[in-house]
Amino acid sequence: MGEWWTTVPIGTSMGNYEASRISHATMSPSRQNNYVSMYSLPLSKSSYSVISAFCTEDNISPCISYINQELDSLGLSSICIEASSPGGAGLSAVPALNAMYELLQIHRRNMCTLEELEKEQLKKTSSLEHMQMNNSRLKDQLELSIREKSGLHETERQLQLKIKTLQSCLKTEKDEVQKLQNIIASRASQYSHDAKRKEREASKLKERLSQLLVDRKDKKLAIDVLNCLGRSDGRRSHWKTAKATASHEGEMYKSLLSDYEASQRSLMLENAELKKVLQQMKKEMIHILSPRQSSSRRATADDTQEQVDSDGEEKAGDSSRETLDQSCEHAREQLTNSIRQQWRKLRNHMEKLDSQASQVQNQLESNKEVIPRETHDEEMERMRHEVQQCKEFIHTQQQLLQQQLNTSFDDETAALLNDCYTLEEKERLKEEWRLFEEQKRNFERERKNFTEAAIRLGREKKAFQEDRATWLKNQFLNMTPFTDRRRCSSSDGHSALSIRSEPEMRISSTNTQPAKSSTYATFSTPKPTQSATVPSTTELYRTLRLIPDSRSPRQRQTFNSFACRTPCRTLCSLVCPPAPTPSGHRKSAPSCETTVFIGLHFDATGKS
Amino acid sequence: MNFSEVFKQSNQLCKVSPDGKYLATCVQYRLVVRDMSTLQILQLYTCLDQISHMDWSSDSLFILCAMYKRGLVQVWSLEQPDWHCKIDEGSIGLLSSRWSPDGRHILNTTEFHLRITVWSLCTKAVSYIKYPKACQKGIDFSRDGCYMALAERRDCKDYVSVFVCDDWHLLRHFETETQDLGGLEWSPNGCVLAVWDSCLEYKVLLYSLDGRLLSTYSAYEWSLGVKTVTWSPSSQFLAIGSYDEKVRVLNHITWKKITQFEHPATINNTKAVVYKEVERRPAVGADDLSLHNITIGTTLFNTQSKYEICPPPVQIPVVKPDPDRANPKIGVSTLAFSSDSRYLATKNGGFQVQSLNWHCSGDSLILLGKEQLCLCYMDTDQEDK
Numbered sequence: 001m002g003e004w005w006t007t008v009p010i011g012t013s014m015g016n017y018e019a020s021r022i023s024h025a026t027m028s029p030s031r032q033n034n035y036v037s038m039y040s041l042p043l044s045k046s047s048y049s050v051i052s053a054f055c056t057e058d059n060i061s062p063c064i065s066y067i068n069q070e071l072d073s074l075g076l077s078s079i080c081i082e083a084s085s086p087g088g089a090g091l092s093a094v095p096a097l098n099a100m101y102e103l104l105q106i107h108r109r110n111m112c113t114l115e116e117l118e119k120e121q122l123k124k125t126s127s128l129e130h131m132q133m134n135n136s137r138l139k140d141q142l143e144l145s146i147r148e149k150s151g152l153h154e155t156e157r158q159l160q161l162k163i164k165t166l167q168s169c170l171k172t173e174k175d176e177v178q179k180l181q182n183i184i185a186s187r188a189s190q191y192s193h194d195a196k197r198k199e200r201e202a203s204k205l206k207e208r209l210s211q212l213l214v215d216r217k218d219k220k221l222a223i224d225v226l227n228c229l230g231r232s233d234g235r236r237s238h239w240k241t242a243k244a245t246a247s248h249e250g251e252m253y254k255s256l257l258s259d260y261e262a263s264q265r266s267l268m269l270e271n272a273e274l275k276k277v278l279q280q281m282k283k284e285m286i287h288i289l290s291p292r293q294s295s296s297r298r299a300t301a302d303d304t305q306e307q308v309d310s311d312g313e314e315k316a317g318d319s320s321r322e323t324l325d326q327s328c329e330h331a332r333e334q335l336t337n338s339i340r341q342q343w344r345k346l347r348n349h350m351e352k353l354d355s356q357a358s359q360v361q362n363q364l365e366s367n368k369e370v371i372p373r374e375t376h377d378e379e380m381e382r383m384r385h386e387v388q389q390c391k392e393f394i395h396t397q398q399q400l401l402q403q404q405l406n407t408s409f410d411d412e413t414a415a416l417l418n419d420c421y422t423l424e425e426k427e428r429l430k431e432e433w434r435l436f437e438e439q440k441r442n443f444e445r446e447r448k449n450f451t452e453a454a455i456r457l458g459r460e461k462k463a464f465q466e467d468r469a470t471w472l473k474n475q476f477l478n479m480t481p482f483t484d485r486r487r488c489s490s491s492d493g494h495s496a497l498s499i500r501s502e503p504e505m506r507i508s509s510t511n512t513q514p515a516k517s518s519t520y521a522t523f524s525t526p527k528p529t530q531s532a533t534v535p536s537t538t539e540l541y542r543t544l545r546l547i548p549d550s551r552s553p554r555q556r557q558t559f560n561s562f563a564c565r566t567p568c569r570t571l572c573s574l575v576c577p578p579a580p581t582p583s584g585h586r587k588s589a590p591s592c593e594t595t596v597f598i599g600l601h602f603d604a605t606g607k608s
Numbered sequence: 609m610n611f612s613e614v615f616k617q618s619n620q621l622c623k624v625s626p627d628g629k630y631l632a633t634c635v636q637y638r639l640v641v642r643d644m645s646t647l648q649i650l651q652l653y654t655c656l657d658q659i660s661h662m663d664w665s666s667d668s669l670f671i672l673c674a675m676y677k678r679g680l681v682q683v684w685s686l687e688q689p690d691w692h693c694k695i696d697e698g699s700i701g702l703l704s705s706r707w708s709p710d711g712r713h714i715l716n717t718t719e720f721h722l723r724i725t726v727w728s729l730c731t732k733a734v735s736y737i738k739y740p741k742a743c744q745k746g747i748d749f750s751r752d753g754c755y756m757a758l759a760e761r762r763d764c765k766d767y768v769s770v771f772v773c774d775d776w777h778l779l780r781h782f783e784t785e786t787q788d789l790g791g792l793e794w795s796p797n798g799c800v801l802a803v804w805d806s807c808l809e810y811k812v813l814l815y816s817l818d819g820r821l822l823s824t825y826s827a828y829e830w831s832l833g834v835k836t837v838t839w840s841p842s843s844q845f846l847a848i849g850s851y852d853e854k855v856r857v858l859n860h861i862t863w864k865k866i867t868q869f870e871h872p873a874t875i876n877n878t879k880a881v882v883y884k885e886v887e888r889r890p891a892v893g894a895d896d897l898s899l900h901n902i903t904i905g906t907t908l909f910n911t912q913s914k915y916e917i918c919p920p921p922v923q924i925p926v927v928k929p930d931p932d933r934a935n936p937k938i939g940v941s942t943l944a945f946s947s948d949s950r951y952l953a954t955k956n957g958g959f960q961v962q963s964l965n966w967h968c969s970g971d972s973l974i975l976l977g978k979e980q981l982c983l984c985y986m987d988t989d990q991e992d993k
Contacts, residue, residue: 186832187830187832189932190934190935220696222696231712251754255798256818
């Protein structure tokens with residue numbers, strides 16, 4: 001019991017705070033009971049409300065059974081809490097106490113584990129915090145070190161560059177040093193050579209000197225001439241006097257002066273030439289610039305032109321002055337300045353032209369690219385087409401040539417072939433001739449038919465004429481005013497006309513001639529008006545026919561037909577028979593005339 | 609080209625007289641004078657010793673024969689074979705001997721360049737000139753023969769003395785601004801004296817006749833300098849050949865460089881025509897020649913070798929000389945202007961060309977090699993001007 005009690009405070013201290021507080025506050029081994037009671041009291045107080053909720057006097061046994069079940073489910077040795085008395089309100093203390101004790105144990109254990117877990121958790125959180133701190137610190141360190149590294153890289157690169165440049169410098173320096181060393185070496189060798197030479201000479205000198213000192217045989221230097229020669233220029237030699245020296249000096253200066261004069265002359269000539277050239281250049285430049293600028297459209301044209309003019313005047317003045325005073329510094333300066341000015345202008349002008357030209361060229365090029373491409377394409381197409389045609393042509397030609405060549409190889413077959421060809425042609429020709437002959441014959445036949453038809457026609461005409469003439473004659477003879485009123489009304493006029501026409505005809509027989517001719521003429525020419533009048537004449541003839549109705553149906557018919565078909569011409573031919581049959585129709589001539597007149601008159605009446 | 613028979617000679621002493629009529633050759637101690645046209649021996653003189661040097665006088669009347677070992681000079685006359693003249697320098701020795709321009713004086717340079725002795729054949733008088741300089745070209749006569757320029761060195765300084773050749777009167781004596789005078793040369797018109805320094809320094813000084821310094825020209829420093837200097841016949845140009853294988857030409861008005869010619873190892877210039885002699889015999893190697901400033905030329909060739917035109921670029925075989933040795937065989941060593949100052953012939957490097965000489969008409973050039981001879985004709989029709 002005491003052990004149990006000692007564990008309590010530990011367990012309870014970690015666990016339920018309320019309980020632990022209470023347990024601490026009330027912890028006292030001597031006052032176990034008190035503690036228990038105290039422990040139990042608040043517990044009972046705190047749990048009383050729970051317990052009171054859970055168990056009441058009424059439901060003790062279900063509570064008990066429930067608790068048993070719970071204990072079973074918890075895995076505790078089923079300490080069946082029995083009721084102290086069945087149905088009683090109490091309960092047996094031993095199992096209950098055991099159960100409680102076990103529960104307490106469990107609770108205590110739980111508390112312990114909880115404590116431990118809490119401890120662990122604390123530890124873990126602290127370690128986690130620690131780790132996080134470390135991590136962040138290390139990250140910062142890492143960043144810092146990376147930055148340092150990049151910085152070091154940079155410095156390293158720069159140093160490398162420096163090294164390279166220094167190396168190249170070193171190389172150049174080395175080369176120079178080498179060169180200088182070579183120079184020094186050559187100079188040194190030269191010096192040594194000279195020094196050696198001098199030393200040798202000195203040694204020889206010393207030897208000679210010693211030899212001379214030893215010898216002492218002074219070989220006198222002398223000249224042995226047979227006889228003196230004359231001077232080369234023939235003159236006598238002079239004494240050396242001051243005058244001579246002066247003359248020498250004079251000679252020297254004379255020669256120098258003459259040389260200077262000669263050079264000065266040549267330089268003057270050159271100078272004059274150059275000046276001339278400059279003048280020419282200047283004139284030409286002015287000339288080039290002035291017409292250009294007078295026709296230019298630039299804004300500075302006027303200014304420059306004025307300048308040019310003024311310059312020109314200046315130049316004119318200058319040139320005159322210059323020719324007079326060639327050596328004048330001022331004139332020379334002016335000339336050079338003016339030339340420089342002109343040259344600048346010319347250069348500017350040329351530059352402008354160049355830029356313009358380049359622009360234009362660009363434009364042209366751009367234009368060229370646009371237009372010529374199209375035309376280029378077209379041309380290309382055309383040319384391709386042409387080429388194709390030509391190729392085909394050539395091909396065919398080749399083929400023919402081949403054939404020819406082939407045929408020419410074999411004479412017999414060629415001859416045969418030729419014969420065949422000629423035969424073919426002959427056949428064709430024969431066909432054509434035949435056709436031609438046939439056609440010719442046809443034409444002949446037709447002509448014949450036509451002529452026959454014409455002859456027949458003529459004959460028929462003649463017959464008809466005669467017939468008509470007789471009929472008319474009959475009509476005239478048979479004509480009475482009373483036979484047909486209606487007809488007479490129309491024919492009155494008609495007959496009257498006819499009667500009238502007759503005497504008129506007789507009267508104006510002479511008149512008829514020209515009139516007839518005129519009418520004939522007018523009649524002969526088939527005009528639309530005439531043709532218009534023709535139906536009226538056909539009416540007339542119809543009416544006329546009506547009079548002698550039965551007389552000549554054939555005539556009528558023929559009349560009709562003739563009139564209908566060929567009104568004018570046939571009328572004319574009827575009325576005025578054609579020339580070829582003059583004699584036969586002379587009789588009917590008057591009748592023709594009369595009929596004509598009738599027609600005319602009728603026309604007039606018809607129209608009016 | 610026809611060749612005469614071979615005549616014996618010694619010491620390469622064989623000279624034609626200035627008037628072109630006679631040919632003088634030395635055989636050991638004999639002097640043989642032949643007629644130029646017939647090559648018949650006209651005169652025969654005997655000297656006391658082996659002749660070291662022989663020279664014609666300017667009027668072709670006298671010949672001097674110098675025997676350096678004995679210190680003797682003997683003068684012979686063509687007109688009068690009996691006439692003789694002997695000059696003995698004595699114990700002082702003889703280094704070189706030359707005629708004066710008038711042909712009546714002989715200048716002997718004694719050993720160690722102690723002095724120059726001027727012997728007059730007219731008056732038998734003697735004059736001395738002290739402290740002559742021992743250099744490449746220390747003495748020069750002007751073209752007209754009036755003046756003589758002599759380089760002197762006193763107290764480690766260079767001087768130039770100008771003498772009047774008439775009576776050897778000292779006209780001018782002035783100091784030059786050279787470290788170590790290498791040579792001097794009169795311009796053809798006699799008014800300007802070109803003075804150049806030794807090869808250790810590139811410096812060319814121009815003095816007028818009366819001793820005034822007209823101009824100084826220095827192309828570069830430190831490297832080896834001037835090797836040779838030549839005036840153009842018209843006195844308009846001064847050509848300076850140097851150790852850097854370049855020729856610089858100065859003009860006489862401003863004394864400034866007007867142009868510079870280079871001698872590259874590879875010729876790329878399309879205007880240059882390179883003739884290469886090709887020999888059929890394989891034993892003798894080809895003699896390669898390169899000529900500057902020549903637009904076109906035709907060459908005479910013998911039957912055994914032929915010149916062919918090499919198309920550019922042409923690589924010229926260059927033998928690099930040993931730079932450690934003194935007076936290296938690099939640089940432009942010979943310059944020659946043609947007589948009309950139109951062409952300049954140069955020899956660069958260690959080619960075996962001993963001399964370049966133009967014909968007086970200026971149309972042709974003769975090149976003398978060690979074993980070969982070459983004549984070059986300029987085709988002047990090609991030139992427009």
